[in-house]
Amino acid sequence: MPNRVAIVGIGQTRHRSTRRDVTLPEMINEAVREALADADLTIRDIEAVFTSSMETFEGIYLPDHGAAAEIGAFMKPGFKVCTGGTSGASVVVEGFCMVAAGLYDTALVIGFEKQDCGETTAAITAATTPVWGKGAVTGAIGEFAKQALSYMETSGAKEEHAARVRLKADRGACRNEYAHLKLGLQTIEEVLKSDYLVWPLRFLDFCPQSSGACALVFATENRARKIHRKPVWIADVEVVHQEPFRAGTFGDPTGKEAYSQHVACERLYKRNGITHPRRDIDMAEVYEPSNWEEMSLYEHLHFCGKNEGWKLVEKGITEMDGEFPVNPSGGVIATNPIGATPTIRVAEAALQIRGDAGEHQVAKDVKSALATALGGPNWTVLTLLKRTL
Amino acid sequence: MPATRKLKDRDVYLYHGQIYIPNTYTAGGLGTQVLAALRDKKKILGIRCPACNRVYVPARSTCKDCFGQLSELVEVSDRGTLLTYTVVYQPHITQPVEPPIPYGIVQLDGADNGFLHMLGGADPGEFRIGMRVRAVFKKERTGSILDIRYFKPL
Amino acid sequence: MRQSAKKTEKQQEYISIRFDAPRKYRWSTGKWIGRTYLEAKENKKIVANRCPQCREVLWPPMQVCGRCKVEAGEDWVELAQTGTVMQYTYLVYPLWDPHYGEKFANPYPNAMILLDDGVYIRHFLEETDPKKLKAGMRVRAVWREDAERGEGTADIKYFRTIEE
Numbered sequence: 136m137p138n139r140v141a142i143v144g145i146g147q148t149r150h151r152s153t154r155r156d157v158t159l160p161e162m163i164n165e166a167v168r169e170a171l172a173d174a175d176l177t178i179r180d181i182e183a184v185f186t187s188s189m190e191t192f193e194g195i196y197l198p199d200h201g202a203a204a205e206i207g208a209f210m211k212p213g214f215k216v217c218t219g220g221t222s223g224a225s226v227v228v229e230g231f232c233m234v235a236a237g238l239y240d241t242a243l244v245i246g247f248e249k250q251d252c253g254e255t256t257a258a259i260t261a262a263t264t265p266v267w268g269k270g271a272v273t274g275a276i277g278e279f280a281k282q283a284l285s286y287m288e289t290s291g292a293k294e295e296h297a298a299r300v301r302l303k304a305d306r307g308a309c310r311n312e313y314a315h316l317k318l319g320l321q322t323i324e325e326v327l328k329s330d331y332l333v334w335p336l337r338f339l340d341f342c343p344q345s346s347g348a349c350a351l352v353f354a355t356e357n358r359a360r361k362i363h364r365k366p367v368w369i370a371d372v373e374v375v376h377q378e379p380f381r382a383g384t385f386g387d388p389t390g391k392e393a394y395s396q397h398v399a400c401e402r403l404y405k406r407n408g409i410t411h412p413r414r415d416i417d418m419a420e421v422y423e424p425s426n427w428e429e430m431s432l433y434e435h436l437h438f439c440g441k442n443e444g445w446k447l448v449e450k451g452i453t454e455m456d457g458e459f460p461v462n463p464s465g466g467v468i469a470t471n472p473i474g475a476t477p478t479i480r481v482a483e484a485a486l487q488i489r490g491d492a493g494e495h496q497v498a499k500d501v502k503s504a505l506a507t508a509l510g511g512p513n514w515t516v517l518t519l520l521k522r523t524l
Numbered sequence: 525m526p527a528t529r530k531l532k533d534r535d536v537y538l539y540h541g542q543i544y545i546p547n548t549y550t551a552g553g554l555g556t557q558v559l560a561a562l563r564d565k566k567k568i569l570g571i572r573c574p575a576c577n578r579v580y581v582p583a584r585s586t587c588k589d590c591f592g593q594l595s596e597l598v599e600v601s602d603r604g605t606l607l608t609y610t611v612v613y614q615p616h617i618t619q620p621v622e623p624p625i626p627y628g629i630v631q632l633d634g635a636d637n638g639f640l641h642m643l644g645g646a647d648p649g650e651f652r653i654g655m656r657v658r659a660v661f662k663k664e665r666t667g668s669i670l671d672i673r674y675f676k677p678l
Numbered sequence: 679m680r681q682s683a684k685k686t687e688k689q690q691e692y693i694s695i696r697f698d699a700p701r702k703y704r705w706s707t708g709k710w711i712g713r714t715y716l717e718a719k720e721n722k723k724i725v726a727n728r729c730p731q732c733r734e735v736l737w738p739p740m741q742v743c744g745r746c747k748v749e750a751g752e753d754w755v756e757l758a759q760t761g762t763v764m765q766y767t768y769l770v771y772p773l774w775d776p777h778y779g780e781k782f783a784n785p786y787p788n789a790m791i792l793l794d795d796g797v798y799i800r801h802f803l804e805e806t807d808p809k810k811l812k813a814g815m816r817v818r819a820v821w822r823e824d825a826e827r828g829e830g831t832a833d834i835k836y837f838r839t840i841e842e
Contacts, residue, residue, distance in 0.1 A: 194545065205585070253545055254773075260775060265777040266830065280767040284765055536708060539705045546696060547698075560693070617699060
């Protein structure tokens, strides 16, 4: 029987666009210390350390090795996970599997990114080689722009709906002390006045480049209950891959549909007896790189039917005080240190279950939550968290 | 002109390309104090871990062994003992000076770990493990580790 | 090359170092994409291979069919050079491109084109006027001059709108 695994410590840095005041290891150390303090543990209690970040972003090869002391991995087992945009959630899955398998009773799971050290879009574009067309890929944003255009044309969603999603995210971010972009947006017009970045996405439609880290402490059941009053259980995980940027080869016309999200949810929900996600789960922290993608994700994650994502927005169902809150933390569109972002989704979902999200705590009682991760290559990682198993 | 060349004996091409992403490395608050001390005072700063009673050079924020958060800056000597060294002869774009470049690890008096830097002021063949060396600072300093030109034999 | 730069935040000094030099790489096309390069350069053709099991045309040509997980072999097919635009976008704000080594906003829109034989290709469109761009427009490949060819699909300069 695999062990049950709980999150017993949560820590984040206050995410900002530049952190000139720290080196990369020092920045990660901030999140680690906060997670240990939250768990009331010392680094000696941690048996293994798992890290994730994007390669090439900081211009350092093996950034986690340079931070071995600062993450408490000196002379300890450590694992590095890089799976593109989903890295921060893949590392959660890796830590979960190792602890569930009984290899370690406690583990530290860290996602980090210091994007002020490089050029983000260039670093993502370096996932391709010019062997296959120079200038054809503009990082991830070109792909999400095409997705937005498709969604605009086929679903009936209007720019106003996307703007409302942006406002929702900003409201959450302004109430989240860790969030990066706190813009104080008030009206739809403000969002629609923003310049185009890559058409039809405007600057405000897309996530920022942030620098930050997020750390979680995992423990097995018999340790978890002694460590924290409110352990949050990782009930299940699911990982599904899709091919990157190929488009159309295996039946997906624009290549931008995050079909892996749909398939991953089908499997996760079936295993956990979830037939009506908005009723059977209490809220979600989803990985939405743009506001348009968020509406399309509602559909892929089975929160509503096809072409109905924008209707959830219109009815306010996914607001903080709504029937099914999505991204009360401000989401990715307000804070995106890429290697840390999926870990932050898990952390924020866990905070909601604990009731510890402070000013951005949702109105309803949260007993279970879904945290999703999406990568540029449309890979999906899902984590289902529960207050009791 | 295409950036490719076909291999002679098969239909395979080599694309000669680049990955060019400018990067910025931040020294951080503590690192800046170390570099500023090199620039302004020609002093080398280490940091002491009170729990382990050891001094790290250059100063760093976390102790490797006890995980303590460090803040007690101490000045270490600009003299020390050469623990090990090597000499680089091959040129490379990343080098700060022209080869041959002797460089090694010096244990500065007052520090508990080694300090990596270039060696100079003598023929590459003259360096020996155990030799006493001293830092030579540049006249024009900018707040860089290269404000120390090299360590030369005492 | 390296420069030391001082930035100030309020009264506090923070030193940063900028490293600004290209890292050179040589990438091989391998055998399958190599064939695409050859046909584009010598014959102005776009070729792909067909999986022996599922009979699907694999674009870009691959050694292994990802779905069937079998060796895809060398059953080469020539692809159509006309197609329909499925979706497109264009970069407004110049962003750093690591392969060019500078900030770059490609002057041509980037599109997903469905070639007439059912294969999707990502390429550029000649039409730069946003008002004239729309999904569903018919396009044809325009090739570069002989001396400029030798970079695979980049040997097609862009796809030109055609009336049909």
